[in-house]
Amino acid sequence: MLEKQHAGSPVLHIDRVNLTLGGHEILRDINLSIREGEFVCVVGPSGCGKTTMLRLLAGLYQPTSGDVTYRSTRMTHPRQDIAIVFQDYGKALLPWRTAHGNVSLAFEALNAPREGRDDKIEQLLAKVGLGGQGKKYPNQLSGGMQQRLQIARCLAQTPSVLLMDEPFGALDAMTRQGLQDEILSIVRGTGATAFFVTHDLEEAIYLGDRVIGLLPHPGRVAIEVEVNLPRDRNQLTTREDPEFLRLRRQLFDFIKEAES
Secondary structure, eight states: OOOOOSOSOEEEEEEEEEEEETTEEEEEEEEEEEETTOEEEEEOSTTSOHHHHHHHHHTSSOOSEEEEEETTEEOOSOOTTEEEEOSOHHHHSOTTSOHHHHHHHHHHHTTOOSTTHHHHHHHHHHHTTOTTOTTOOGGGSOHHHHHHHHHHHHHTTOOSEEEEESTTTTSOHHHHHHHHHHHHHHHHHHTOEEEEEOSOHHHHHHHOSEEEEEETTTBEEEEEEEOOSOSSOOTTHHHHSHHHHHHHHHHHHHHHHHHO
16 A cells, blocks of 8 residues: 655755865755655765765765755754764674674763663664674674664664665675665654665665665766655565566666766
8 A cells, every 4th residue: 555655844955055075076956855754765876976965964064055954954063863874884883892882882972871771772682683682792793783783773863864875785685685674664663764875776766765866977966756656565576566667667777878
C-alpha cells in the first residue's frame, strides 16, 4: 500500500548555494528542500559534489554564497540533532573501546547522566542487531557489524536528521541489503529525516522517497525523481516492480549521459 510521502514541513533547505574550495567551483546554484520524515537519496558521477553537499547540510562547510538552513536557522556549525554515518566505519570507531564504549562516547559528548546509560546502550546495540556484542572490540566484529555499531552510536544522539555518506559501499551484497532494511526500519521507527549519498542506483530507489541526480564540474541538480513505490520495501518484490525497473532505467540513462 502506498503511503503519502514526505508530507511534512521542510527540515533542511539549501537556497541558491554556490561553493568554491581552493579556487575550484564545486557546487553551483543548488536549491533543495528536504521535508520532515523524508528519505532523500543523492546520485551522480564521481566529482559531482554529493559528499560536499552532505557536509554543507552537516554544518562542516559554509557556502561561498547562498544559505543552508535547519528548521529555518542558518547552519553555521555541526549540531547534536544531525548525525553523520560515514562510509569508512573503521576510522569512525575507536579501536581501543569496546562496542559498548563506542556507543557510550556519544552519551559522554552530550554530558548525559550516567544513571541508566548502560541500559540505553544495550537497547541501542540490540536495536541494530548487536545484542550481546557490547564487550567486543571493533576488530572482533565483521564489517557489517562495525557499521551497525557506528549507526548505534549515531542513534545515541537521538538525531532528527541522519546524513549518510555511502555507508554500505564497502560491504558485500547480502550484508548491504540487510543493512538497507535495517536503516529503513530505524528511520521509520524514529521518524528521522534521512539524506543518503550513494553510487548505487538500485540502492537509491530502494531506500528513497525521492532521488536527486547531480551533474559534475561543477555539481548542480539536474534531475529529481519521485519514488512512488509502497513503503514496505522488500528486497525481491520491490526490485521486480515495473515502476522500480522504470526508475532504474531513467537514472541509468541520466548517469550514462552525465558521464559522456
